[in-house]
Amino acid sequence: MSAAFPAPAWLVGCGNMAGAMVAGWRAAGIDLGGVTAIRPSGAPVEGLRVVTDLPDERPRFVMLGMKPQKLDEVAPALAPHIGEDTILVSMLAGTGAASLAARFPAARSIVRVMPNLPVASRNGVTAIYSDTTRSGDRATVDALMGALGLVVRCEDEAMFAAIGAVAGSGPAYVARFVDALATGGEGLGLEPHVATAVAAATLIGTAAMAATGEPMADIARRVASPRGTTEQGLAVLDAPGGLGPLVERMLAAAIARGEQLAKDAAAAG
Known part of the structure; x- marks a missing residue:
């Protein structure tokens, strides 16, 4: 199935991650003519119509891209626009499918996605989870996310959270390691710009x-x-207490935060 947005389509919030997805869709040649970004700031997004308030229309596709903590500010006004023809896609970390269904009970399908920033260059990883999606809607979301890189369909929300911790957060962790490698190079006497260039080229x-x-x-x-x-x-990285245990603690911290966000969202709903 070729990737295409059901129109009209809304991106409710369009920050770093949603903006990276838009860049990837532009690079893939996907028609964005029927897509509107809803941003209170009104800041432009290349290739999209941008408005500051919800349009007076019934969207067929809505992607939630604001901060999870903003959901209950947005949901009361947004919910009346979400109907039996709307595919609701959420990028909100820690906000489970049940919490979304409680806020948007009329949605045709609810899908959780967790992309990472390399989607901007179509080299991303996107986890997808849904327990209510119709097969045609699943194909629509799969095609749109597949245009941005690797798609992993998750069996449950635990798997979804794990992929989010590894892939969604992973670019930040890898960037930290490359930065540490460059800093180590500086400690060996390299000029900062040389150390950074060498570390980045080694990563690539x-x-x-x-x-x-x-x-x-x-x-x-x-x-x-x-x-x-x-x-x-x-031998230093592989030693007890070395890189492996450090990564385990790092991922556990990310998972624990996601679980807390899920509890907060469920309690608020």
Whole structure:
């Protein structure tokens, strides 16, 4: 199925993530003529009509892209516009399908999506979960998200949260590691701009190797000569309390925050 927006379509909130998705859809050549971004600031979004208030129309597609904490400010005015012809797509972290259904009971289908910022270049990862979606609506959402990169359809919201922690938050974690690698290079005497360029180029080159499908362990093994310098560095990362446990704690913190947001949303609903 080719990717296309049911029109009229609304993007309720269009911040960093939704803006990245719009950039990816533009790059994919998807027609955005029937899409309206609703932003209280009125700030322009390339390729979209932008309004500050909800239009006087019944949308067939609505994507929620504001901060999760804003949901209960937005829902009372938005709910009357959501009817039996509306596909409701939510990017709100920690806001479960049941909480969305409680606020928008008339929606035709409710779908949760969790993209990451590389969707802007169509190299993203998007988790999708729904327990109520009609097959035709599922195909519509799958096609739109598939235009932005890898799509993973989740069996339950626990899987959805896990992919969000790994992929949705992952670019920030990877960026932190690259920044730390660059800072380490500075500590070895490199000029800051050189250290940053080298660390970033190393990330890009490694990503290209990963894109071939070669296992990460095999890439590491090919780089690390026996008893060489890389092997000594890997020994630090692989030590008890090293990189593996650190990543586990990092992901656990992200999951715990998502669970708290879900509890808050359920209590408010």
